Amino acid sequence: MSALLHAVPDDEQLARPILASPVYYYSDGDAISELEPHDLAAHLRRYGRRPDCRGDAGATLVEAIDDARLTGRGGAHLPSAIKWRAVRSAAAPVGGSVIVANGAEGEPLSRKDATLLELRPHLVLDGLACAAETLNAGRAVIWLHEGAHAARSAIAHALAERARVSLDEPTVELALAPDAYLSGESSSVVRALSGGPALPEFRTVPSAVRGVGGAPTLVHNVETLAHVAQLARGTYPASALVTVCVGGARIVLEAQTDELLHDVVARVVGGGAAAVLLGGFGGTWCSWDGLAGLCLTEPAFRARGLSLGAGVLDVLRPGQCGLARAVEIADYLARQSARQCGPCLSGLRSVSDALEAIARGGRRTDRRVDELATYTAEIRGRGACHLPDGAVRMVTSALGVFADDVVAHRRGRCLAKGTPA
């Protein structure tokens, strides 16, 4: 049994699946799905009414979140119960917290949040309402990318449906984020909703204590809130939404927590892989064999020093050069710097250039490898947000997993292509 399932109390039911079948997105952006979006009637048929979470029911929900060891699905996987308790105790004396459903999916490869918002908007809105009631919110906000038109219209439509039947629940504001990698970063969200730019902020006090406009603030990824909606109904979620990326196509599916990563990838890709980038652009490269026996739960990943991150599995097929892929991603991340912190602004460019030089090969490779080690050691842990640490993690793991490729490129060959690099 998986590491997460043993946290499910025996007498509790497992939650009903969110996505019964995978959703395929082609490189041109077209989607193919057998799933119909749930309108309010379909949502109620499938999941039933949302319980009221005011008073004691809220306390029970916080306990259930703790029992289920729910963690943040935006990528950080912080234990949700810790955030809820912090907001609850900080909000008690001042009155009025702020709850944000974060649907600004910055991770370029990820489509799981967009899929969830487009197909199951009411599950997210239920979770937001449960959090707002439990934590005595003065404001409940849903934060979406400006350019996410399908998600925006799904949420706007869902909010209108709920308003028409006059559900007794907190009012939800829809707020729009610039279409940038970092506008879904939680300190960016807090800063933007406080009237500032949507850029990460250097914080000495957590936003759960002092966030939007000084109010205790809970920023939760939309998938996390969908799980909250399931927990509030007394059912335990035992799945994770993942985006499997292969050759420009992306497949969003709901993986059960006792499923093996190998099986999930093999099912959608139709075979094995050379390597997988886990979590997203700021994630960790792993060899295919190194992932054997691994279940798709965060505790299982943590036990091997890895993280599911935002649930992205970027698959490198045999014949694709991992070093070349890492160069592309490092360059992308360097360009996404908010240009606020020196070690990120200058450092990620140096890292990207050094990695590119290593991939080009030649006599100076050893020196570039040494430089890169110096840069990554200097950058680690110094940004106001997770971007520089993620970039360092991706690059460092690439040099480990693709060590043989580095040697080959240095001699002017490429293992993946079998031709001069």
Next chain:
Amino acid sequence: MSGGRRLRVDIVACQGVGICAHLAADLVRVDSWGYPIVDDSELGPGTERQARAAVRACPRRALFIADPARERRALVT
């Protein structure tokens, strides 16, 4: 815990001017791009004086002395 005061830098405010690395040479070194890497250990009698000088001199007001014990008290009261 004995105070636990540490020199810290607001890396968003910092522009890599570099005065701190001269005034607090035992606490601050600069990275490959000229930005300060600040020693995270607790301040002692000697380093406290250096830290204060660096805090005062920073034209970006990016350095500060963090006092975790006091922050904890502020959360409780």
